[in-house]
Amino acid sequence: MTPTAIFEPIGHESLADAVVAQVEDLIASGILKQGRKLPSERDLAEMLRVSRPKLREALHVLEERGLVTTQHGEGTFVAALTGQAMMPALLALYERHEPAFFDYLEYRREQEGFAARLAARRATKADKERITEILAEDDRAWRANDPAASREADFALHAAIVDASQNATLIHMMASIYELTRQGVFYNREFLKTIDGTGERLVQQHKELGEAVIAGDEARAEQSAFDHIDFVEESFRLGIERRRRETMAEKRRMLSSSKPTPNS
Structure with a gap:
């Protein structure tokens, strides 16, 4: 259409x-x-x-x-109907304040699960065809190592599942949230790939989520959405810890390599 x-x-x-x-x-x-x-x-x-x-x-x-x-x-x-989910000053604060990211994930986890369950129950033939097409593009982009296309397929899949929920309030509110994601405030796909290794796990999670919705399996779709967000959260926690260890190691290296000050 x-x-x-x-x-x-x-x-x-x-x-x-x-x-x-x-x-x-x-x-x-x-x-x-x-x-x-x-x-x-x-x-x-x-x-x-x-x-x-x-x-x-x-x-x-x-x-x-x-x-x-x-x-x-x-x-x-x-027109802009839902407005900005957050004002620029708050967005900038969130970028500097790591705990806020996990609050965002907590919120998204519940909304994504809710959307997936509704989508599995309500998705039409057209919704399922759209999801199938996006899954194929997601796989193609990953195999071609095309980060930009993978990123767009990622956004498109989540939006398509929310659309398939047929809940207008959820559709409008999540569109605002996804715009924050698109701006890179709360999500860095390339960072996730450093934890994942190749990005294959992300593609497999998307496939599981999309196929559960297409199959009409509400419990599986909801759990797939939860598992996906849990993976994002775990990956970022591991990344933050790895970054902390690297910073401490670098400080120790700098200290050990510095020459001691002669006694006067």
């Missing part, structure tokens, strides 16, 4: 109000997420089968309601 296929023609009796209702439904359900660009005015009017003046009227209503924003020369976008 192409992005434009999510819009349906408007009946002759509906017009502007029906356009507003359809876009609102797509936003509320999490299909249109914040930052998503809408089709051009001409294309959207054609898809909805309404006149461009009626479409402009509907877009004006949506903009007044704070659901879309128009950027001149760029187009119309779904």
